[in-house]
Amino acid sequence: MHRRQIPSGSPVIHRHRPRRRLRRTAAALTAILTFTGIALTVGLATGAQAAALTSAPLASTPAGTTGFGCAHPAQAGQARCFGLLKDHRTASGRMSPFTTGSPTTAGYEPSDLRSAYKLGGTSGSGRTVAIVDAYNDPNAESDLAAYRRAYGLPSCTTANGCFRKVNQRGQASPLPSGDYGWAEEISLDLDMVSATCPGCHILLVEANSSDVTDLMKAEDTAATTPGVVSVSDSWGGPEDSTITSFDSHLHHPAVAITASSGDSGYGASWPASSPYVTAVGGTALRKASNSRGWSETAWSGAGSGCSAYEAKQSWQHDSGCAKRTVADVSAVADPNTGVAVHDTYNSCGGGLLCDTELQLGVAQGADGWVEVGGTSVSSPIIASVYALAGNASQVVGGSYPYSHTSALNDVAAGSNGSCGGSYLCTAGPKYDGPTGLGTPNGTGAF
Structure with a gap:
């Protein structure tokens, strides 16, 4: 390869x-x-x-x-x-x-996210969400326990069978070397699965490095592990002419794979542009006095755009991009309306x-409660909503939300860059690049 x-x-x-x-x-x-x-x-x-x-x-x-x-x-x-x-x-x-130093001042809590996206009364029923990241977080399980304990979520440990950490080959050892930056990413991903789907099991697959070949090995391991219904990828890079050669590693029918659209504003990234994933953009989420109790606008840093290499799929009907358009859906990502995360590595x-x-x-890393944003937040949220919905057998790439738009909150304001006012970088009614079709309004669109 x-x-x-x-x-x-x-x-x-x-x-x-x-x-x-x-x-x-x-x-x-x-x-x-x-x-x-x-x-x-x-x-x-x-x-x-x-x-x-x-x-x-x-x-x-x-x-x-x-x-x-x-x-x-x-x-x-x-x-x-x-x-x-x-x-x-x-x-x-x-x-x-x-x-x-406090879980109550670090950003949005699980109850906030479940309220904003109307996820109350759902638990995941033991379905497994997989997280693919690079390097090892030695404190992953203890930080996960601290997060769940702080918010009264059920325990999720190796001992009770809820949590499992493996290397890119699916084995418990040897694990990769530790990395402080990726450990923060891992803590974020685990915490967002916990917040969104507290009854879900979690599989953490740690690639040997951030090299794409290692990440794709980890991707295959995650998607083929029995019980996994969705996989979150909170990472990526700019497109180039070789990306289509890696798409097969993202093609796992009946497993929903989500990918962050990026944090640098207007411009498509991969694997979000792959036709086999649900590309997840980002919003700024704020409490409001409306009937929903919340409002959202496009986050200025969310990635979006028209792929230069990936073919447009039959479920996308926007007319301003001849190839694959990013994003498909979205969730909170603005660091100014960030989420609480616990990380001590x-x-x-x-x-x-x-x-x-x-x-x-x-120094590198974190030392407790931090407020975090980026589309690394929105990807594991959407992967977990897929798990809550329980429709993995019907998932084909990012197609499912396109036929269930009534179960999404349309985000119609905000921009992530300059593209002549086009929907590719400017939020508006119905579909747009930064927020896709919108954010979850319950699980019906997933």
Whole structure:
């Protein structure tokens, strides 16, 4: 199999290298003095550290957010994950810790999501949602337990048969090496399955790396594991001429596969553009005084567009794109209306100093409750709604919602870029690129 080549300018995951404790401590001291109102001007040793002090977001991430650490400059044949940490700041503009310390202040909770998408009274009945990610999260099960315990969700552990973690070959060992950025993605994915489908079992398949060939091996393992009804892929990369050669790994009839549309605004990405997946865009979700109790607009960072390589499928009828159009449906993704996630895998060991180092960017990972956005949120939500619906035997690619649009909330406002005002980047009545056909209004569209 040939490696999929992603252009050299696109974002991708690199393995993280621990930084020296001395430099972390110096930077942390600077931050602590700043937080207390003491003006301190210190020249740091390197340009990278100076950049860290400003907490400037990565070039590939929307303003006001920080990538998970799996959004670095591209390398050929690799993918990036689509999760974003919300940058919390004080009224004076100074940074505040990413870790809030409380599940009630970190973002939307399971009850919020189930209310917004009318999922009350459904549980999943033991159906399995699979998550495909790269590298290992050593704290995946303990962080999952903390999240579910905080919100009164039923226990989901290896011991009770609800949770299972395997490598890309489907084996319990050896697991891949750990990666702080991908661990944040894994925590997000597991928590969103838990929030949306609390009765679902969860299979976590960890690819050896973010190389597409490894991710596709993990994809096949996930989709062919008995009991799996849906698979979520919260990662991707720009399209190129080789993507169609990997589509067969996403073609698993009777298993619903969802893929995040991306976090860089207008522009199609793969595997969201594959005809065998449900491409999931993103919205900003807010409480409202209307009959629904919620309102949604297109999130400015959500990916969308017209594929340059994938053929249009019979169920898509939009006239402005001759090939496959992204997205199909959507759910919350805006970091400013983000969700609560619990993650403790980091390079600094936990505690107050660790929190400071994390917010400065001189340590990697997270240390508790964080508020998260990105289409990495929306993909596992939709995969879990498919599991709640229990219609996997009828799923063919992303076709099912197109014949059940009455069970979707139409999102008719917002934009994710410049495309001459076209529906490909501008939300409007019925179908549009950033939000697709809309968001779940119960399970009827899935």
